[in-house]
Structure formats: structure tokens, C-alpha cells
Amino acid sequence: MTPTVISLILIAVVTLGTAAVALFLKNIIHCAILLVVAWAGIAAFYLWAGAEFVAFAQVLVYVGAVSMIVLFAVLLTRPRSDATPPAAGTVAVRRTAAHLWGKLTAALVATVLVAAVVTTPFAAPATDAEPVFAVKQIGLALMGEHVGALLIVGVLLTVALLGAVVIAAPENKE
Amino acid sequence: MTVDSYTALAKHFAAIVAETTTPTGAAAPAPFLETLPADVLNWVVNFLPDDAHWLRWFLTSIVAIVAILTVFGLTFAFLTVTERKLLGRFQNRYGPNRVRIFGVRVFGFFQPFADAVKALTKEDIVPTAADKVLHLAAPAATVAFSLLGFAVLPYGRHLTALAGMDAALLYFFAAGAASELAIFMAGWSSLNKYSLIAAMRALAQLISYELPLLLVAVPAVMVAGTLSLSGIVEAQGGWLGGVVPHWNIFTPWGFAGAIIFYIAALAECNRCPFDLPEGESEIIAGYLTEYSGFKYALFFMGEYFGMAALSGLGVALFLGGWQAPCEFLQFVPSYVWFYVKLVVVILSFMWMRATLLRLRMDQLMRLAWKCLVPLALVNLATVVFWERTAGWDGPALQAVRWLAALALVVVPFVLLGKTLSAGFGPRKYRYA
Numbered sequence: 001m002t003p004t005v006i007s008l009i010l011i012a013v014v015t016l017g018t019a020a021v022a023l024f025l026k027n028i029i030h031c032a033i034l035l036v037v038a039w040a041g042i043a044a045f046y047l048w049a050g051a052e053f054v055a056f057a058q059v060l061v062y063v064g065a066v067s068m069i070v071l072f073a074v075l076l077t078r079p080r081s082d083a084t085p086p087a088a089g090t091v092a093v094r095r096t097a098a099h100l101w102g103k104l105t106a107a108l109v110a111t112v113l114v115a116a117v118v119t120t121p122f123a124a125p126a127t128d129a130e131p132v133f134a135v136k137q138i139g140l141a142l143m144g145e146h147v148g149a150l151l152i153v154g155v156l157l158t159v160a161l162l163g164a165v166v167i168a169a170p171e172n173k174e
Numbered sequence: 175m176t177v178d179s180y181t182a183l184a185k186h187f188a189a190i191v192a193e194t195t196t197p198t199g200a201a202a203p204a205p206f207l208e209t210l211p212a213d214v215l216n217w218v219v220n221f222l223p224d225d226a227h228w229l230r231w232f233l234t235s236i237v238a239i240v241a242i243l244t245v246f247g248l249t250f251a252f253l254t255v256t257e258r259k260l261l262g263r264f265q266n267r268y269g270p271n272r273v274r275i276f277g278v279r280v281f282g283f284f285q286p287f288a289d290a291v292k293a294l295t296k297e298d299i300v301p302t303a304a305d306k307v308l309h310l311a312a313p314a315a316t317v318a319f320s321l322l323g324f325a326v327l328p329y330g331r332h333l334t335a336l337a338g339m340d341a342a343l344l345y346f347f348a349a350g351a352a353s354e355l356a357i358f359m360a361g362w363s364s365l366n367k368y369s370l371i372a373a374m375r376a377l378a379q380l381i382s383y384e385l386p387l388l389l390v391a392v393p394a395v396m397v398a399g400t401l402s403l404s405g406i407v408e409a410q411g412g413w414l415g416g417v418v419p420h421w422n423i424f425t426p427w428g429f430a431g432a433i434i435f436y437i438a439a440l441a442e443c444n445r446c447p448f449d450l451p452e453g454e455s456e457i458i459a460g461y462l463t464e465y466s467g468f469k470y471a472l473f474f475m476g477e478y479f480g481m482a483a484l485s486g487l488g489v490a491l492f493l494g495g496w497q498a499p500c501e502f503l504q505f506v507p508s509y510v511w512f513y514v515k516l517v518v519v520i521l522s523f524m525w526m527r528a529t530l531l532r533l534r535m536d537q538l539m540r541l542a543w544k545c546l547v548p549l550a551l552v553n554l555a556t557v558v559f560w561e562r563t564a565g566w567d568g569p570a571l572q573a574v575r576w577l578a579a580l581a582l583v584v585v586p587f588v589l590l591g592k593t594l595s596a597g598f599g600p601r602k603y604r605y606a
Contacts, residue, residue: 003228007185015418020473027305029305029308029362030307030308033308033359052339052340052341052345053340053341053344056341056344056345056347056348057344057348059348059349059352060347060348060351063351063352063355064351064352064354065351065445067355068354068358068377068381071358071362075374080333096204134340135340135341135344135400135401136399136400167422
């Protein structure tokens with residue numbers, strides 16, 4: 001048991017623990033905040049593995065931005081207390097549908113992840129000096145080899161942003 | 175993890191310690207004061223045996239943390255009283271001048287100690303319906319997140335807590351992004367409509383102004399070719415004729431960038447004229463409504479730490495960090511220059527607070543999205559032009575370069591200002 005292994009176990013326990021607790025809490029805001037802690041744990045794992053850039057990008061994107069989206073979504077979709085409750089039959093139908101969709105999505109994600117893990121050829125760990133990934137190398141790789149993917153992602157995000165603006169803009173009263 | 179990789183990691187930490195403690199790159203023997211902090215650190219760490227890498231790394235971290243907390247804690251304390259005194263003078267009154275310790279009264283500059291005692295002994299009121307855990311966690315998170323940024327600021331030539339970090343700027347912004355979460359926690363857990371509204375307004379403001387803040391930091395990175403703040407500061411070394419420093423602010427893109435950064439930084443740390451989240455007259459101190467006693471003081475502490483950290487980032491990006499303004503002034507230690515610049519920037523923040531009026535919410539949003547973001551994008555184009563023409567020789571080409579870059583900065587600003595302010599200006603005061 002070296003300090004590196006102990007720190008890895010600590011990170012794993014915090015990440016998985018908070019994620020697991022987030023599944024079972026009643027208070028949905030608490031769930032969201034615990035989820036943020038889990039994301040921070042994943043960032044800590046990246047740091048542990050020596051991937052500084054990815055770790056800080058993870059914090060910037062997930063802890064900074066995605067958490068805000070989750071919290072805003074929770075606040076905007078809270079059930080109103082004065083809303084008329086739907087008929088008993090529709091509730092049951094909706095619940096079944098939600099269960100079905102949820103399990104289907106979970107199964108799909110699990111299949112993809114497991115397939116990806118199983119089919120990836122893991123190289124034997126390098127025994128010589130650990131490779132150092134400087135930010136500059138990552139930038140050069142992104143802007144050179146993978147520039148096409150970067151551009152596509154950029155266009156996709158711009159389209160999403162424009163769509164959000166169109167949806168949020170007030171309609172013309174004519 | 176094998177024993178081999180463990181020793182490799184330990185060596186890695188030892189390298190970091192060596193990097194932070196031993197001055198490098200100084201051709202002439204560095205003056206005593208310049209290397210004093212590093213020497214003290216070496217002296218402390220050398221009490222440990224040579225092969226205890228983990229312990230040495232741990233002790234180095236602890237010393238850095240204690241030093242940062244002491245310096246910026248005291249800075250925070252005296253900034254509060256300075257702000258009150260300055261605001262007093264701006265408003266033609268004295269400000270706090272009563273507190274004395276053992277009969278010594280230094281113009282009331284012992285006020286923060288009295289304030290601390292008051293904040294600690296005040297009753298801590300928590301609303302019955304509040305979410306207790308989050309209500310307690312919010313002020314702690316505010317202070318913790320605002321402190322994180324200090325780790326990567328280059329305080330001096332040999333004085334950066336995390337000198338080995340490659341992605342320092344990214345780390346700084348990542349640490350800042352988490353502070354929004356703390357504000358949301360404070361607003362939501364109070365179970366108070368004013369708190370929640372204010373937290374939402376604060377989030378909208380912080381998210382909006384983070385964009386220009388990030389965008390104007392990019393040119394400095396492009397010119398220096400590194401994300402490390404020490405590297406960015408070193409790239410600004412040198413003087414024109416020994417007098418005019420090569421700071422980023424003295425280039426067209428740097429000047430425009432510094433102004434945008436200044437405005438966005440004011441908004442990011444909720445300072446007047448952007449202090450809408452805690453607008454006392456509109457939303458009764460916003461997300462701080464349900465806080466009292468020491469928790470309230472903690473929020474203020476976090477705010478001042480955040481302000482100091484952002485000012486430090488601005489100093490490093492645009493004002494040459496620890497570089498001396500003139501060549502013959504280099505005998506003053508570099509960390510003194512950094513601190514002087516930092517204090518000047520913070521004092522100018524206070525001046526702004528005394529001078530400008532609070533904006534309205536829609537004005538705030540318009541300024542961020544319609545003005546600062548496009549100008550920051552234009553600034554990116556300007557810096558690309560500036561870098562592409564770096565090889566131009568001779569006074570004529572240099573003049574063309576400067577004029578073109580200035581035009582690239584000034585023309586969009588004037589056009590944008592004219593378009594945006596069409597139909598808004600000038601205001602007539604009929605009853606005053």
C-alpha cells in the first residue's frame with residue numbers, strides 16, 4: 001500500500017460514494033450537489049493520473065457549467081403546488097413509461113460503455129519514464145490532427161446555441 | 175502501482191520542490207532580498223532528511239499555504255478598513271477612526287480586529303425552514319473556492335506556490351467556476367425569495383462576465399505561447415530604452431484587453447457598479463439576507479479574496495506581474511512590485527465603487543453580451559494581426575503595424591458604442 005494507491009482508493013470511494021448516495025436522496029437539489037462532488041472526484045482522478053489539462057477542463061465544464069444547467073433545470077421543472085393533479089390513470093401510465101424509458105436508456109449506455117471497455121486493446125503499462133503531456137502538445141494535436149472533429153463540435157454547439165435563442169426569443173405578436 | 179512508479183512519482187515531487195525552492199536562470203548573483211522567501215523555505219525544508227520526498231513536498235505545501243493565508247488574510251483585514259476610510263474621504267467624512275489598542279490609535283486602522291471580534295460574538299441566526307447543511311456549507315465553500323486561485327499566481331521571480339503547473343490559467347478559471355455553486359447554495363438554502371432571486375441574478379451575471387474574462391485572457395496566452403502564468407509574466411520582461419516596459423498593456427490589443435478585463439473582473443467579484451446580486455436597496459442584500467455573524471463575514475472574506483486573486487491575475491496578464499517598471503528599479507525585490515501593482519488595482523476598484531452608480535439588470539446583460547463579448551472577439555483578431563506582423567522592421571512598417579492594430583481596436587469600439595447607445599443618450603435631469 002503506497003500513498004498513490006491509498007489516494008486512488010480515497011478518490012474512488014468519494015466519487016462512487018457520492019454518486020451512489022445521489023441516487024437515493026429525496027431532496028433533488030442535494031442530489032445535484034452530490035453529483036457535482038462526484039464530477040470533482042473524476043477530475044481528481046484525472047489529476048492523479050497526471051492529466052492536468054483534462055482535469056481542469058473537467059472542473060471548468062462539469063463543476064462550472066453543467067452543474068448550473070442541472071440546477072436551473074431542477075428549479076424550472078419543480079412541480080407547482082397549485083397545479084391541478086392529473087387523473088389517476090394517466091399517472092400510472094406515465095410512471096410505467098418513465099420506468100421503461102429510464103431502464104432502456106440505462107441499458108443502452110451500459111452496453112455501449114461495456115462494449116467500449118471490452119473491445120479496447122489495453123497496452124502493457126510503460127515501464128520507462130512516464131510520458132509528460134504538455135498543454136502545448138494537446139493544443140497542437142487538437143488543431144492539427146483532429147481539427148475536423150473540433151470544427152464539427154464547434155458548429156454543432158453554435159447550432160444548439162442558435163436554437164436556444166430561437167426558442168427563448170419572444171414570438172412576434174401579429 | 176509498482177514500487178518503481180512510486181519512486182518515479184516521489185522523484186517528480188522532489189523535482190517540484192527543487193523547482194520552487196532553488197532560483198534558476200539568474201546570471202548575476204541574485205540580491206539577498208530577492209531570494210529571501212525561497213531561502214527561508216529551503217531552510218525550513220532542510221530540517222527534514224534528504225530522502226523523505228513526501229514529507230518535504232508536504233512541508234513545502236504547508237509553508238506555501240501558511241504564507242498565502244497570512245499575507246492575504248492581513249491584506250483582506252486592512253483592505254476592509256482602507257475601503258471604509260477611502261469611501262469616507264470620497265464622501266467628505268472621516269470613516270472609522272476610533273479603535274485603539276493599548277491607547278495606540280493609528281487613524282483607526284485597528285478596526286478590522288474589532289470587526290472580527292464583533293462578527294465572532296454575534297448571534298448566528300439560521301432560519302427554521304432553511305436547509306441547514308447547505309446553509310452552513312455555502313460560506314465555507316465561498317472562502318475555499320476563492321482561495322484556490324492564489325496557488326498559481328506568480329508573486330515574484332522565485333515565488334509561485336505551484337510553479338511546475340503547466341495549465342495554471344486553466345486551473346485559475348476552473349477554481350473560479352466553482353464559486354458560482356457556492357452562491358447558488360447560499361441563495362437556495364436560505365428558503366427566502368429575495369435570496370433565491372438574488373442568487374439567480376448573481377449566477378446570470380457571473381456566467382455572462384466569465385466569457386469576456388476568458389476571452390481577453392487568451393491573447394496573453396497566444397503571445398506568450400504558454401498557459402503558465404509565470405511564463406506569461408516572463409514573456410513581458412525587458413524595457414524599451416530601459417524606461418518603457420514591455421508589458422502587455424502597452425500594446426493596442428493589451429490596452430483594449432486590460433480595459434475589458436477590468437470591467438469583467440469588477441463584475442466577477444460583485445463590485446460596484448455591478449453589485450446587483452447584493453443590491454441593498456432593491457433585494458435587501460440578496461443572497462446574504464439570511465446570513466448573520468461570522469457566516470456573513472466569511473462571505474465578505476471570500477469576496478475580498480476573490481477580488482485580490484482576480485486583480486493578481488490581471489496584474490500577471492497585463493501589468494507585467496513582478497517585472498519592475500523601469501530597468502534601474504530592479505533593485506526592489508520582484509514580489510514587492512507585484513504587491514504594489516496588486517494594491518493599486520484594488521484601490522482603483524474602490525475608487526470605481528465611490529464614483530459609479532449601480533447598473534440595472536438589463537443594462538448589465540446588454541453590456542456583457544452586446545459589448546464586451548464582441549469586443550473581446552475583435553481583440554482576438556487584433557492579437558493575431560499583431561503576432562503575424564511581429565517581424566516587420568523599420569520605423570515605417572512599425573508605424574503601420576501600430577496604426578493598423580489601433581484601428582482594429584478603436585473602430586469596432588466606436589461603432590459598437592454608437593449603435594448600442596443610439597436612442598439612449600444623453601440623459602436629461604429635469605428636476606435636479
